[in-house]
Amino acid sequence: MTATLPTAVEAPSVPDTTPPTRLRASRPDLLLCGAVLAAILLVQGWNTTGFPALSDDEGTYLAQAWAVQEGKGLAHYTYWYDHPPLGWLQLALVTWLPAALFPDVMSVAPMRVAMLLVTAVSAVLLYVLARRLGLRRWAAALGMALFGLSPLSVVLQREIFLDNIAVLWILLAFCLAASPRRHLWHHFGAGLAAAVAVLSKETMLVVLPALLLTMWRHTHRDTRKFAVTGAITACVLTGLAYPLFALLNHELFPGDGHVSLIDGIKYQMSRAGSGFILDDRSGAHAVLRSWLYYDRVLPLAGLAAAVLLLAAARWSRTGRALAGPATAAVILALVALRPSGYLPAMYVIQMLPFLALSLAGAVSLQPLRRLRSGGPGAEPLEETGRGGTGATPTHPRRPALLRRAATLAIALTAAAVALPHWYDATHTALTTDTNAPYRAAAHWLRDRTNVPEPSRTRVLADDAIWLDLVHAGYRPGTGAVWFYKADLDPAITKTLPRGWRDVDYVVASPTVRRDAPTLPLVKAALVNSETVASFGEGDGRIEIRRVRAEAR
Known part of the structure; x- marks a missing residue:
């Protein structure tokens, strides 16, 4: 008998309802995920420096990152x-x-490109999570596309917001919690990733119960208590690093002459509320209108889908599997509904992945599943067979055909409603340049014929242009002054002994004009200045105002 080498046998195809143990081991998943990711990066990367308008928050976070890179501490001013x-x-x-x-x-508009990396990782993690929760490939791709291609995402995920970074980490935590391998270190890692998400953006704290629910459903019964306890311990110990840092710096408790963590928490908790989101006279309702202006489908249909999934958890495997993300969407919505809280425009970023997952999961629900399994309402059986008898359904393909027809009809209706609005909103993001006034103002302030000695000139400006001024030669902090600090930071106010008279220029952006009435020094500088250059039109214009010499 001679030995023969075994011939290569093609591996049997794996149904797309079976989540891959590793994404890279499934070529169909790689191809589909890669195609959707390419579309997301193309749409979000196109004109990312031009739209939306630069915001002061973006400039603040990037300026703080710049301070870390330059070894100047945790912020470009006093970290409070x-x-x-x-x-x-x-x-x-x-x-x-x-x-x-x-x-x-290193300024806001060019560095938005860095957010493409965050978006790419988050989108892939969402696809992985959808597959680990049992969604079919097409449903996982749908959730990924909703997450990355919604006009809300195209606008907000471009911007340098901490919420986008936090979303990446919370999605990683959910992926680890739903790991099909059920390794204990995966659950410890989920707790660690959750802590990083909370330390990136504190409001992620409210999502942790939903993460715990997902982990509870995906841990092995014999090791569930140990895994969950380990995850909670990892999360808590990592989170305690923040108050420990404050304690070691003698800044945990309030005191004279220093900032404190307690004071920072008190400030965040005492911020003026935005009102009830359904009250059309409230600031929160204005924020809601801004979300719905870009996309009505994902916020409204996604939230309805989350509620549907929670209701379907008793009879649907998909509902049970997606109970965690659906719970996260509902919790975040309830937090937004509280009448006394502050609702920032970027808050919806944290909801987007859970709304997208919920909507994709609801579309993939199979209410006729019991027809196929012979449960209540199943088709009658008849005796048939070749040379014998056997129980087969009279109309074996009818439930599948009905299900597919219903799904197709819903998909076409949703596309007819959503795509025209999506096209208009996305077309604006891809073609409109709202940041030309900022670039022109930065160029004017760099020009030595306009400002001969930047190093000896003091300019009040918002943080959206602050780094541009620093690169142009203005002294960080005292020459290029973030306008809030002129009134609110003692370290800066002491460098202005004559108040507004020590200011040379004010870059009057929409943010500066909006908040100046509450800042006495900034308001006085604007009143006692004249416009020497103006860029843009209407409320979005940028004025460069020079403080009048005779007023000083």
Whole structure:
């Protein structure tokens, strides 16, 4: 008998309802995920420096990341525990290489490109999570597309917000919690990732119960208590690093002459509320209208889908599997509904992945599943067979055909409603340049014929243009002054002994004009100045105002 080598046998195809143990081991998943990811990066990357308009928050986070890179501390001014610093520490890592190679590029508009990396990782994690929760490939791709291609996502995920970084980490935590391997270290890792998400953006704290629910459903019965306890311990111990940092710096408790973590928490908790989101006279309702202006489908249909999934958890495997993400969407919606809280425009970023997953999961629900299994309402059986008898359904394909027809009809209806509006909103994001006034203002202030000695000139400006001024030669902090600090930071006010008379220019952006009435020094500088250059039109214009010499 001679030995023969075994011939290669093609591996049997795996149904797309079976989640891959590793994404890279499934070529269909790789191809589908890669195609959707390419579309997301193309749409979000196109015109990312031009739209939306630069915001002061973006400039603040990037300026703080710049301070970390330059070894100037945790912020470009006094760090006062308004947010945990981990978010912009990560941003400093992401922007370190381009900033090292091209220092002048370290400003808000060019550095938005770094957010494409965050979006790419988040989108892939969402696809992985959808597959691990049992969604079919097409449903996972749908959720990924909703998450990355919704006009809300195209606008908000471009911007340098801590919420986008936090979403990446909470999706990683959910992926680890739903790991099909059920390794204990995966659950410890989920707790660690959840803590990083919370330390990147504190409001992620409210999502942790939903993460715990997902972990509880995906742990092995014999090791469930140990795994969950380990995850909670990892999360708590990591989260305690923040108050420990404050304690070691003698800044945990309030005191004279220093900032404190307690004061920072008190400030965040005492911020003026935005009102009830359904009250059309409230600030929260204005924020809601801004969300719905870009996309009505994902916020409204996604939330309805989350409620449907929770209701379907008793009879649907998909409902049970997606109970965690659906719970997260509902919790975040309830937090937004509270009448006394502050609702920022970027809050919806945290909801987007859970709304997208819920909507994709609801579309993939199979209410006729029991027809196929012979349960209540099943088709009658008849005796048939070749040379014998056997029980087969009279109409074996009818439930599947009905299900597919219903799904197709719903999909076509939804596409007819959503796509025209999506096209209009996305077309604006891809073609409109709202940041030309900022670029023109930065160019004017760099021009030595306009400002001969930047190093001896003091300019009040918002943080959206602050780094541009620093690169142009204005002294960080005292020459280029973030306008809030002129009134609110004692370290800066003492450098202005004559108040507004020590200011040379004010870059009157929409943010500066909006908040100046509450800032006495900034308001006086605007009143006693004249416009020497103006860029843009209407409310979005940028004015460069020079403080009148005779007023000083």
